[in-house]
Amino acid sequence: MIQNVLIVGAGSAGLLAALTLKKRIPSLTVRILRDPKLGTIGVGEGTTPNLSSLLFETLGIPRKTFYQLARPTWKLGIRFLWGPRGRFDYTFAPQLDSWWGDLPRPNGYYCTDEFRSTDLPSALMEQGHVFPRQPNGCPEVQAWHSFHIENEHFVSMLESLARDAGIAILDGNMVDAERSDDGIRSILLSDGQRLEADLFIDCSGFRSELLGKALETPFLSFDRTLFCDRAVVGGWDRESEPILPYTTAEQMSTGWCWRIEHEHRIHRGYVYCSDMISDEAAESEFRRSNPKVGPTRIVRFRSGCYRKTWVGNVVAFGNAAGFVEPLEATALMVISLHIQSLVDVLHACGQNPTPSVREIYNELTHPTWLGIRDFLGLHYQPNTALDTPFWRRCREETDLSNIHELLDFYAENGPTGLSRYRLPASHTQNDFGIEGYLVMLVGMQVAYQNRHQPTSQEWTTWQQHRAAHISQARQGLTVKEALAYVRHPAWEWNADRKHSTPS
Ligand SMILES: Cc1cc2nc3c(=O)[nH]c(=O)nc-3n(C[C@H](O)[C@H](O)[C@H](O)COP(=O)(O)OP(=O)(O)OC[C@H]3O[C@@H](n4cnc5c(N)ncnc54)[C@H](O)[C@@H]3O)c2cc1C
Structure with missing residues (x-):
């Protein structure tokens, strides 16, 4: 029976795993090993809605603590x-997998020329506002908000919560692992200590010390679908720029550039394909489009995942299990999903996992990675905007064979939610769902045959709906105004979600 858990790595993956295991199986002894000299990845991270559910519902972290310690800003999408439109907004609410009762077709059929302010979150994005305003003037916090967080602040909050929960955090450098018939018997530290456990959790980041190095688990590369493998990363201290309530993803000659909004810092990075542009040329293109950027660093990565992430008595989460470029900010989403799957499986087997139970876990979790691979591939293949060698290669070579039924269906029928039945079920079991696919297809103006020709009455009705969103969004709050509310000493969360007016 699993009673002692040792987690290697105290980045966001290791700490979220520790907190979730301890919260949901309190009888476990959970320890974490980390090497302070190696540190954590230290990037600016965007999140998706499922992280909020893990933090606030499963772990019960008070929102006040989160805002005080992690110091997030909000992300609407x-x-x-x-793409050829030049611009479109993806929110965490259903813009296109949605239908007004007084119109005959779903929203996507009306987003031919213009795809803006289709719902309230996208109207807020358009206005640079983050929350609608309640009648009492306060922000109305919705489930479709996510966050931008600096990794250091997030990790430091999780670390403090882990210590409060009785989780021991040990400092040391793992140098070797002793194998057993069923995985790992013990790990060895550089100071000679030997640490044993029933279950080892590998959260050692890209080093994948246990799953990758010690157990030599085969790796599945996504290089037939995703060609980028490096990022040049930098940023600058915010000056007079407003804090935007969304992440920006901007196509570049040989990849794309993110912009993540922290309160006092703007974090940017150019993700590129090193086969097709040198580090120096990527850095100079990055600087040309971001003249304020300070010192930069290059991050190398490979997109893909281990074929199994539970092998013997080792389970991996985070970058130790797999990684894809941060185009949709999926890492924390996958970590949250898979940690909860592990706890569910441990509960179901009374903490006595047999090889066949481990297989079920692997069968449940592996498709998450394949779904993300294909969803990200869809961001590249139909993009006809730029005529550079990289984008030509994306159009010609990106492997989307797993979702060809969806693409064929779309080509015939257009943006209907019925297309969900042409996606593998595992591809919609994440925060994107069919909505994500429809937004990318409509956003990039991918052609389809069965065009709807709205009547003038339909257009009037459509514009009235948009106008209502725009009018509500105009009254909304900026990120700066909303931060002032949640930091006000009189601020109270109602049912840990809403609030009363500060007096
Ligand atoms: C450029 C870039 C941008 C990203 N943007 C996003 C984003 O927008 N959204 C998102 O969700 N994710 C993003 N990510 C992914 C992000 O890295 C993960 O979300 C997350 O922080 C998980 O990191 P981790 O805990 O797996 O690894 P790390 O933070 O690297 O932590 C690894 C831990 O393992 C320990 N360790 C390693 N080796 C040893 C050893 N031998 N002995 C002892 N300890 C050891 C280290 O000390 C550390 O504590 C991005 C990643 C990159 C590279």
Whole structure:
């Protein structure tokens, strides 16, 4: 029976795993090993809605603590400066998998020329506002908000919560692992200590010390679908720029550039394909479009995942299990999903996992990675905007064979939610769902046959709906105004979600 858990790595993956295991199976002894000299990845991270559910519902972290310690700003979605339209907004609410009762077709059929302010979150993005305003003037916090967080602040909050929960955090450098018939018997530290456990959790980041190095688990590369493998990363201290309530993703000659909004810092990075542009040329293109950027660093990565992430008595989460470029900010989403799957499986087997139970876990979790691979591939293949060698290669070579039924269906029928039945079920079990696919297809103006020709009455009705969103969004609050509310000493969360007016 699993009673002792040792987690290697105290980045966001290791700490979220520790907190979730301890919260949901309190009888476990959970320890974390980390090497302070190696540190954590230290990037600016965007999140998706499921992280909020893990933090506030499963772990019960008070929102006040989160705002005080993690110091997030809010993210309504992603602004894509992308594709032949030049711009469209992806929110975490259903813009296109949605239908007004007084119109005969779903929203996507009306987003031919103009795809803006289709719902309230996208109207807020358009206005640079983050929350609608309640009648009492306060922000109305919705489930479709996510966050931008600096990794250091997030990790430091999780670390403090882990210590409060009785989780031991040990400092040391793992140098070797002793194998057993069923995985790992113990790990060895550089100071000679040997640490044993029933279950080892590998959260050692890209080093993948246990799953990758010690157990030599085969790796599945996504290089037939995703060609980028490096990022040049930098940023600058915010001056007079407003804090935008969304992440920006902007196409570049040989990849794309993100912009993540922190309160005092703007974080940017150019993700590129090193086969097709040198580090020096990527850095100079990055600087040309971001003249304020300070010192930069290059991050190398490979997109893909281990074929199994539970092998013997080792389970991996985070970058130790797999990684894809941060185009849709999926890492924390996958970590949250898979940690909860592990706890569910441990509960179901009374903490006595057999090889066949481990197989079920692997069968449940592996498709998440394949779904993300294909969803990200869809951001590239139909993009006809730029005529550079990289984008030509994306159009010609991106492997989307897993979702060809969806693409064929769309080509015939257009943006209907019925297309969900032409996607593998595993591809919609994440925060994107069919909505994500429809936004990318409509956003990039991918052609389809069965065009709807709205009547003038339909257009009037459509514009009235948009106008209502725009009018509500205009009254909304900026990020700066909303931060002032949640930091006000009289601010109270109502049912840990809403609030009363500060007096
Ligand atoms: C450029 C870039 C941008 C990203 N943007 C996003 C984003 O927008 N959204 C998102 O969700 N994710 C993003 N990510 C992914 C992000 O890295 C993960 O979300 C997340 O922080 C998980 O990191 P981790 O805990 O797996 O690894 P890390 O933060 O690297 O932590 C690894 C831990 O393992 C320990 N360790 C390693 N080796 C040893 C050893 N031998 N002995 C002892 N300890 C050891 C280290 O000390 C550290 O504590 C981005 C990643 C990159 C590279």
